Amino acid sequence: VRVTNYAQWENATALQAMLGNPEANAHIEKCRALAEHVDFHLYTVEHCSVATNVAG
Template identity: 60%
Template sequence: MPATTTITAGAPVATLINVFTVQADRQRELVDLLVSATEEVMRHLPGFIAANIHASDDGTRVVNYAQWETADAFHAMLGNPAAQAHMSKAADIADHFDPHLYAVESVHHR
């Protein structure tokens, strides 16, 4: 069974949340780039679990919510030349981006 995004407090994963600010007329371009980068490169790297690309309704934000088995796996990806090429293109499209690793502290359901 393929790995899927699981949001559970205390889960032993490294969660990347990267918020991109983008001009509305370039939002689709950035989404398409992140989707192709995930399909072509990221999902094949050791430690990758899942990625989810979100586009804001107003066109000014794109969010990448990705999970890696460990922070070390995430940091190894940062050194991968193919990943770096895609990240450089994303940086050229976006006005600003703010990537951080997070731990899920709390999950609530109805």
């Protein structure tokens, strides 16, 4: 099972600042205690569109 947590960052520097934040690190350590593996990836969203037909 893979769980993905999506967050938007202004830039890579903002992500690095979060990773250096003691409160964020406390949360990350709780996640590490529950998971076999925790890693971070920075992606760039190149295209977004709005769905017009959403079932529900």
